[in-house]
Amino acid sequence: MGQYDIGSALVYDRAAHEAGVFDRFDFILEACGTSHRLLPTIPVLPPATREQMPPADLVAFCLDHGIKAVRACPTAHNFICDRHSMGRLCTQLQARRMPLIHSSIGLREHPYKHQPPWHDLRDLALAFPDMPVIVLHTGMMQGRNLFTLLEECPNVMADLSCASFQYVEEVVAHFGSARLVMASHFPAEDPGLYTTWLNYAKVDADVRANIAGDNLRRLLAAVV
Incomplete structure (x- = not known):
C-alpha cells in the first residue's frame, strides 16, 4: 500500500476465496x-445453499464486526448472481445500503479477456436499486456493454479495468465521477496497472480524488 500511496483499502482473504x-x-x-487502514469484506453465496448464516443474521454479523461491504464471485464460486438466487440476501443488503462487490472473473482467467454476465448484473441492479453494486473486472473491450449498464442502472459503479480508449474521461463525461472506483486487484495483479490510468487521466483533481477513494468512503459512510 505504501508503494502506491494507498491510504486504506477494502480487503479480502485470498486463501479463503480460492479454497471456498x-x-x-x-x-x-x-x-x-x-490496522485501521484495512477494511474487511467477506464472500457471500445464494442463501438457498445454507452454507452461510441466514441473510438477516449475516448482515447483522457484518455490521457488528465492522464489515461494510460483501463480495459476490459467481464464477470462482460457481453460482448465478441474479435476483432469484441472491434476492433474500440483497433485500437485507439494500435495507442497510451495504455495497455488493461483484467480481465474475475466474481464478485463472485473464482479466483483459473477461466478459462479465451483463444480463445477470442488470437483473440484480434493477431489482435492488438502492443497493450499490460495484463491478470489478469489467473486461478490456467491454465498454459498450458497461456503458449500457451504467446508463440503465444508477446504482452500479465500476472499477478501472476497462481499458477502452480514454475510458476514465468518457465515463466521467457521460455519467459523472461518482460511477468509478479505484481497485488495485492486489495480490492477483500489480496495483500500478490501475493507479497509472488514474494518475494520467485528463480529469480535474476533485474528480481524481473521487475515483481514488472518496466515492468508496461516501458509500461506506452511508451504510446504516
Missing part, C-alpha cells in the same frame, strides 16, 4: 484488526 471457505471470517477480521 464461507463460514469462517476470523483470519480477515484479525488481520484488519491490526
Whole structure:
C-alpha cells in the first residue's frame, strides 16, 4: 500500500476465496484488526445453499464486526448472481445500503479477456436499486456493454479495468465521477496497472480524488 500511496483499502482473504471457505471470517477480521487502514469484506453465496448464516443474521454479523461491504464471485464460486438466487440476501443488503462487490472473473482467467454476465448484473441492479453494486473486472473491450449498464442502472459503479480508449474521461463525461472506483486487484495483479490510468487521466483533481477513494468512503459512510 505504501508503494502506491494507498491510504486504506477494502480487503479480502485470498486463501479463503480460492479454497471456498464461507463460514469462517476470523483470519480477515484479525488481520484488519491490526490496522485501521484495512477494511474487511467477506464472500457471500445464494442463501438457498445454507452454507452461510441466514441473510438477516449475516448482515447483522457484518455490521457488528465492522464489515461494510460483501463480495459476490459467481464464477470462482460457481453460482448465478441474479435476483432469484441472491434476492433474500440483497433485500437485507439494500435495507442497510451495504455495497455488493461483484467480481465474475475466474481464478485463472485473464482479466483483459473477461466478459462479465451483463444480463445477470442488470437483473440484480434493477431489482435492488438502492443497493450499490460495484463491478470489478469489467473486461478490456467491454465498454459498450458497461456503458449500457451504467446508463440503465444508477446504482452500479465500476472499477478501472476497462481499458477502452480514454475510458476514465468518457465515463466521467457521460455519467459523472461518482460511477468509478479505484481497485488495485492486489495480490492477483500489480496495483500500478490501475493507479497509472488514474494518475494520467485528463480529469480535474476533485474528480481524481473521487475515483481514488472518496466515492468508496461516501458509500461506506452511508451504510446504516
